Amino acid sequence: MFAEKVPSNAHEWSVSDLAGALKRTLEDAFGFVRLRGEVSGxxxxxxxxxxxxxxxxxNARIDAVIWKGSFAKLxxxxxxxxxxxxxGRITTFPGSSKYQIVVxxxxxxxxxxxxxxxxxRRRKLTAEGLFAAERKRRLPFLPRVIGxxxxxxxxxxxxxxxxxxDRFPRHVLVWPVRVQGDTCAxxxxxxxxxxxxxxxxxxxxxxxxLIVARGGGSIEDLWGFNEEIVVRAAAESDIPLVSAxxxxxxxxxxxxxADVRAPTPTGAAEMVVPVRVELMAGVNDxxxxxxxxxxxxxxxxxxxxxxTARALPTPEALFSPKRQRLDxxxxxxYPALSRNARGHEERLLKVARQLAHVSPVANVARMRAKLDAVGSRPYNAVCRLVTLREETLKQIGRRLVVSREALLRAERTRIAQSTELTQRVAERLVPALKGQLARKADRLEAVSKLFDSLNYKSVLKRGFALVRDAEGQPLRSADAVLDGQALVLEFADGKVDATGGRIGSRPKPAKPKLVATEEQGALF
Incomplete structure (x- = not known):
């Protein structure tokens, strides 16, 4: 027997109504709070x-969110x-039954x-090498323009x-900036x-x-010069920079x-230019x-x-031995030239007598005598050779004509046989090709039906969904889903983004509620 149901006067809430009431209660009670804690995650x-x-x-932690408009003003x-x-103010996020502070x-x-x-921040930038000593450059001795x-x-x-x-007047360009406040950096x-x-x-x-200068102040007043954007700009500067x-x-x-650190702005001015009076005195000295x-x-x-002039000899002493040797x-x-000419003349006559025996005129005469002795015998021999070759070519021509006729008859017979064989093969090839195409079409249709039956998208069309993580790996169990993990749910008609989470040990999952976002479509 079942126990009889006892009526109750308690008000019945919907989940959305209860979540909205809790949200209004928290916002009314904690409309403005100052919360001290350590940033995590x-x-x-x-x-x-x-x-x-x-x-x-x-002992505790609370979720925090900073909206885009507030984040830019921090x-x-x-x-x-x-x-x-x-x-900020305390509020709730009904989609996950959590409360948070909006900063x-x-x-x-x-x-x-x-x-x-x-x-x-100093350790981080040091690790990147922005403060390395080898990056620092020497200042110019006398700059023409100072920024x-x-x-x-x-x-x-x-x-x-x-x-x-006072030291050395130079052309100065001033870039006006705020040296304190939100826009300083x-x-x-x-x-x-x-x-x-x-x-x-x-x-x-x-x-x-360049000189970046500011007067003294507290750490809060000087904080703009500790921002990363300023440090990186100083490290990237191609112009040598002095920090004052x-x-x-x-x-x-x-x-x-900076390339050089000055103790004060006045000290920076002393570092970038020398003393003109001292330079002038040094130049004069x-x-x-x-x-x-x-x-x-x-x-x-x-x-x-x-x-040296006293130790040098006189011109007469220098040229007298040379003049005597020349005389x-x-x-x-003259006697040596005469003897040399006579010797060359005798050798020339001797060579001329030897050349007379091998002169071109003598050689031509000997060759003409040999030709006269030979006579017309070479011409007759050439004529006989030409006649013999002409007779041989005529015989070869007659044999080639006979061979060509026989070869043409054999080639015509072979072509006729090949044409008949080709026709017979063509008559058998068309039915065989049609049968092969029909078998291939039947096999392709069977494989297509098997692919459709095994494709996971056919399962999705029956109402199922495929769950993947942010890297696209499929998740096969609830234990593989972490709280707050980004998920991708693939249905038959498209994909949606979702966020995984669980309440208690294993509660019955509630129907997901879609929340529209600016860039990611719908989140669960």
Missing amino acids: YRGPHSSGHAYFCLKDQ KIRPEEGMEVIAT DTLEPAGIGALMALLEE VVTSPTGAVIRDILHRLE AEVAAAIRGFNALRPGGKVPRPDV VGHETDTTLIDYA LSRRHTETMLRVIERRRSDLRA LAATKL
Whole structure:
């Protein structure tokens, strides 16, 4: 026997009504909260521009979300392990029965957190090699144009200009930026890249050295010069860069990336130009020393020349032996030339007598005598040879005509036989080809039916769905699905994205509710 059902006066809720009531209760009770915790599970902004992560302490954790519009206005970006103070409102997400905080602003939890964040960022950029000593370059000795990135209204630019005027006046270009506040980092990075984008010889001269300057202040005031965008712009600068941010005891990350760090803005001005008066005094001293040295060298060379001139012999002493040898050679030259001419004449006559026996005239005469002795015998022999060859060719021609006729008759017979054989083979080939095509068509139809019966899409048409993970691997059991895991469900008419999750041990899965998103279609 079944127990009798006892009536109840409790109000009956639908799941959506209860989820909405809980959402309104939480938002009314915690409309505005400041929550302190450690960032966990942050992987950067989603493709939609929203950011999802958790805030946790030793005993609990809460989901957090920053919408795209609020994320762009944050002074600092969340990082894994950072301790922050988040300001926002508590709400729920009915699709997964969770509550979360929607963050409007984010700030580090105290100076200690800022220093920890600064140290972590310094280690990261050091590992990338942005602070390596071998990347740093020497400053030009005397730059023609100096670029200054600073506020145009502060005392820093006046100190730099005054110091440059005292030491060595140069052409100065000032790129005005905010040196404090939310837009400080972006403006300073844009100024550095803007100076580097100037072309040499353009309307605006390209600086030979850059100075990034700011007066002293607290760590919060100088925080813009610790941002990655500023550090990377300084490291990428093709123009040598001097960092003059804060006082001598203040250290920012741009100091590590710059080619030279100056203790103060005034010190930066002293580093980029020498003292003009000292240079002029040095040049005058070098000129005086050079003149004195040249006079001493000229005097020493003059003394050496006089000593050498005294040691040289006179022209008469140098040319007398040579002149005497020339006269002696002239007296011996004429008899020697006469003897040499007579010797060559005798050898020439001897050679002429030897050539008379082998001259061309004698050779031609001997050859003509031989030809006269031979007479007409070669001509007669050639005529007999031509007649014999003509008779041989005629016999060969007659034999070729007979052979050609026999060959043509044999070839006509062979062609007739081949034509008859081809016709018989063609009559048998057409029925065989048609039978072969019919068998191939039957086999193709059978294979197509087998493929349709084994294709998994036929199963999907019967109402089933194929579950894959984000990498496209199929999931065959519920244990393989993790909470929050991105899934892809393939139906017969298309694919949809979904998010896996489970409540309790093994609850009966509720009917999924589709929630439209901007880029990914529908999520479960």
